[in-house]
Amino acid sequence: MIQKQTRPILTVGSMAFDSVRTPSGKADNVLGGSANYFSLAASFFTQTKLIAVVGEDFPKDHLKFLSEKGIDISGVQVVKGKTFHWAGEYDGNMNEAKTLTTALNVFEHFDPKLPVTHVECPVVFLANIDPVLQQNVLDQMKHHELVALDSMNFWIMSKLDELKKTLKRVDIICINEKEAFLLTEEKSLEKAVKKIQAMGPSNVVVKRGEYGSALFTPTGAFLAPAFLVDEVVDPTGAGDSFAGAFIGYLAENGATRSMIKSDPAGWDQLIRRAVIHGTVMASFTIQDFSIGRLKTLKKEELMHRKERLMKMISVG
Amino acid sequence: MIQKQTRPILTVGSMAFDSVRTPSGKADNVLGGSANYFSLAASFFTQTKLIAVVGEDFPKDHLKFLSEKGIDISGVQVVKGKTFHWAGEYDGNMNEAKTLTTALNVFEHFDPKLPVTHVECPVVFLANIDPVLQQNVLDQMKHHELVALDSMNFWIMSKLDELKKTLKRVDIICINEKEAFLLTEEKSLEKAVKKIQAMGPSNVVVKRGEYGSALFTPTGAFLAPAFLVDEVVDPTGAGDSFAGAFIGYLAENGATRSMIKSDPAGWDQLIRRAVIHGTVMASFTIQDFSIGRLKTLKKEELMHRKERLMKMISVG
Numbered sequence: 001m002i003q004k005q006t007r008p009i010l011t012v013g014s015m016a017f018d019s020v021r022t023p024s025g026k027a028d029n030v031l032g033g034s035a036n037y038f039s040l041a042a043s044f045f046t047q048t049k050l051i052a053v054v055g056e057d058f059p060k061d062h063l064k065f066l067s068e069k070g071i072d073i074s075g076v077q078v079v080k081g082k083t084f085h086w087a088g089e090y091d092g093n094m095n096e097a098k099t100l101t102t103a104l105n106v107f108e109h110f111d112p113k114l115p116v117t118h119v120e121c122p123v124v125f126l127a128n129i130d131p132v133l134q135q136n137v138l139d140q141m142k143h144h145e146l147v148a149l150d151s152m153n154f155w156i157m158s159k160l161d162e163l164k165k166t167l168k169r170v171d172i173i174c175i176n177e178k179e180a181f182l183l184t185e186e187k188s189l190e191k192a193v194k195k196i197q198a199m200g201p202s203n204v205v206v207k208r209g210e211y212g213s214a215l216f217t218p219t220g221a222f223l224a225p226a227f228l229v230d231e232v233v234d235p236t237g238a239g240d241s242f243a244g245a246f247i248g249y250l251a252e253n254g255a256t257r258s259m260i261k262s263d264p265a266g267w268d269q270l271i272r273r274a275v276i277h278g279t280v281m282a283s284f285t286i287q288d289f290s291i292g293r294l295k296t297l298k299k300e301e302l303m304h305r306k307e308r309l310m311k312m313i314s315v316g
Numbered sequence: 317m318i319q320k321q322t323r324p325i326l327t328v329g330s331m332a333f334d335s336v337r338t339p340s341g342k343a344d345n346v347l348g349g350s351a352n353y354f355s356l357a358a359s360f361f362t363q364t365k366l367i368a369v370v371g372e373d374f375p376k377d378h379l380k381f382l383s384e385k386g387i388d389i390s391g392v393q394v395v396k397g398k399t400f401h402w403a404g405e406y407d408g409n410m411n412e413a414k415t416l417t418t419a420l421n422v423f424e425h426f427d428p429k430l431p432v433t434h435v436e437c438p439v440v441f442l443a444n445i446d447p448v449l450q451q452n453v454l455d456q457m458k459h460h461e462l463v464a465l466d467s468m469n470f471w472i473m474s475k476l477d478e479l480k481k482t483l484k485r486v487d488i489i490c491i492n493e494k495e496a497f498l499l500t501e502e503k504s505l506e507k508a509v510k511k512i513q514a515m516g517p518s519n520v521v522v523k524r525g526e527y528g529s530a531l532f533t534p535t536g537a538f539l540a541p542a543f544l545v546d547e548v549v550d551p552t553g554a555g556d557s558f559a560g561a562f563i564g565y566l567a568e569n570g571a572t573r574s575m576i577k578s579d580p581a582g583w584d585q586l587i588r589r590a591v592i593h594g595t596v597m598a599s600f601t602i603q604d605f606s607i608g609r610l611k612t613l614k615k616e617e618l619m620h621r622k623e624r625l626m627k628m629i630s631v632g
């Protein structure tokens with residue numbers, strides 16, 4: 001049984017300027033960052049309390065826009081200096097970005113501090129940042145009921161021990177297929193997932209780019225193809241906005257860690273539906289550069305495409 | 317409404333010796349060929365009348381084995397010379413074979429001649445051979461009720477006009493994603509499929525290797541993820557055995573061309589189920605070299621895995 005009791009999410013991650021080149025064109029110094037995509041996607045389902053750092057160059061208008069979307073920006077630090085900047089490109093393989101430059105700027109000394117209003121937030125999403133900071137955030141929190149995490153090859157290679165410590169405290173991990181193999185030194189997806197589950201998170205979402213994702217819960221596996229879009233304009237933010245709708249849907253529907261064990265069948269059904277919502281959100285994100293499509297997206301459009309996807313994956 | 321009236325299939329394609337190297341190991345001079353994989357996979361559903369050519373070196377025991385599986389081998393020509401030999405390898409990307417050598421041998425002068433007992437076979441599968449030969453076979457046939465075809469980059473590049481002529485006479489095409497793009501000079505899957513449908517086949521199955529397949533019918537799209545296997549030993553024959561079970565299931569259930577228009581909803585449901593059966597068959601094929609796994613496979617195993625796949629793709 002699903003207890004429907006909408007809960008807020010606390011997320012920590014990056015706010016950034018991105019410069020991106022794809023086969024469809026390019027965009028310079030546009031809004032990006034994992035926490036940006038995540039919170040905007042999650043705003044269709046529940047409130048997100050955002051923990052991030054930006055420089056003085058970050059547009060106030062955008063913070064205001066996020067606030068109008070119901071996102072709590074009181075935990076966003078505005079500090080002296082420049083906002084994090086990432087430049088990358090996709091050529092041929094749209095499933096993997098090639099990083100050209102990374103200027104950490106104010107992100108280099110990011111020390112996430114949770115306002116007292118934030119420490120009891122029940123659902124937590126640790127976006128792809130230094131696993132030491134991810135732990136740091138969890139250390140400040142009390143009574144959280146569900147923790148999800150994203151990571152990447154950079155942390156797997158440079159801070160594996162810290163990442164493993166963080167993983168022990170996590171219920172759900174979202175990870176790219178290649179990174180799942182890198183993290184576990186396995187080549188078979190099922191073997192890799194079993195190893196990851198043994199590291200902590202009992203639920204593993206493996207992202208496979210344009211091919212969709214595979215979810216592994218204690219009960220079984222769920223294979224979710226990506227929604228087909230006419231043109232992938234820019235894949236940046238697909239994973240973070242997937243996570244935003246995925247965790248957003250879980251939080252909206254009162255998902256808790258205890259449910260994983262107490263009601264495995266109900267949990268399995270709930271998290272499958274959450275994956276579907278994540279899939280649909282990502283399909284909108286990639287249809288424009290930056291958060292362009294997410295800014296204009298309406299809930300009805302999201303639900304309409306969800307119905308279309310459901311038909312595309314139903315055997316009938 | 318599905319009229320269940322099992323029909324036989326006529327198939328024309330290659331019988332071969334393969335030498336394959338994969339990350340799992342290698343196999344030299346083992347049984348292969350599109351018609352071999354196809355007919356063996358289809359034998360779980362209906363009878364196949366096999367049109368092919370082999371040399372004197374082809375094992376009689378194997379023809380006897382196919383015959384015992386209910387496959388009609390009376391159209392297999394045994395001629396002087398050596399059987400077609402293909403050597404290839406997979407490294408890294410298991411979705412695409414790298415051809416090392418092709419010795420056409422007796423296949424070079426293959427002139428498919430249909431026995432009089434074969435010309436009224438209602439379902440036809442033209443495996444991946446010269447489109448001129450594919451037309452040649454259709455020219456000999458009367459009253460066929462459903463025609464499916466496979467092709468590849470080699471024919472798209474070398475005999476595009478002949479391939480296009482063949483496509484006009486076809487109801488269903490099975491094609492790799494890359495080849496769909498090559499054939500249509502499109503980069504978006506949906507645009508490519510629309511162009512292919514305009515060339516003739518109203519039903520398009522796009523094979524995406526380990527990520528599964530996408531089916532496009534006049535009614536809509538169906539996205540079918542591949543079944544997850546622990547180890548892909550050898551992808552050779554995955555596409556052909558997919559087609560065997562896919563067309564086999566359609567033929568077993570009395571699918572006809574007229575149904576596509578007269579009962580589009582019933583057709584759509586039937587062909588989605590056919591894709592599922594193809595998906596499951598391919599997942600067994602890749603678990604061993606050559607036709608190793610298909611030779612020992614039992615219908616109960618097939619149905620059991622089909623049920624598992626159905627659970628893996630159900631939103632619940």
